Amino acid sequence: MADMMQFDLVSPERRVASYKASAVSIPGTEGNMTAMPNHAPLITTLRPGVLHVEGEKGAEEYIVTGGFAQITPEGISVLAEESYHRNEMSQEILDRMLETAAERQRKAVEASHNEPGPADDAAKLMADMVAMGTHIGLSPKQSNL
Missing domain, CATH: 2.60.15.10 (F0F1 ATP synthase delta/epsilon subunit, N-terminal)
Known part of the structure; x- marks a missing residue:
């Protein structure tokens, strides 16, 4: 090349x-x-x-x-x-990543009391994680979120 x-x-x-x-x-x-x-x-x-x-x-x-x-x-x-x-990615790894992102989002929502900022950032993180999993053909298990 x-x-x-x-x-x-x-x-x-x-x-x-x-x-x-x-x-x-x-x-x-x-x-x-x-x-x-x-x-x-x-x-x-x-x-x-x-x-x-x-x-x-x-x-x-x-x-x-x-x-x-x-x-x-x-x-x-x-x-x-x-x-x-x-090739190393698995459903288990994605599930763990999504649970970590969901917990981060829950904590940010609790801390922000519906004010803009960290909760919005955490929601975007969660959406990016779901999109990443979908892009590589793994299920984000929407019902658990």
Whole structure:
């Protein structure tokens, strides 16, 4: 492949991926974006979603629950709160993620007393988690939410 950049994805527990890539699609909190070699320097926050990477061995997908991405002309480093290769994801992992998000939302609603702010942020987090699960073909178990 012609133009390549270094792609690194880490979570607090482990290094999830590290290899050369030609493009990385990122679920940013301000919207999706794609980083490519020689991209202008940028740091962005992530929302729950799917990182799509075009790399040395073809296309790969990684699930992230949030974090940061640092983009430089030489590459991209993603520091994820939690991350899994698409093939590692399971219904049990998604259920745990959704329960954590639901608990966070319940606490934010209790703390905010229906004022705008944290409750709205928590509702968006929950919606992003459900969309992420649906995107990869896993059920968000709507009835439990």
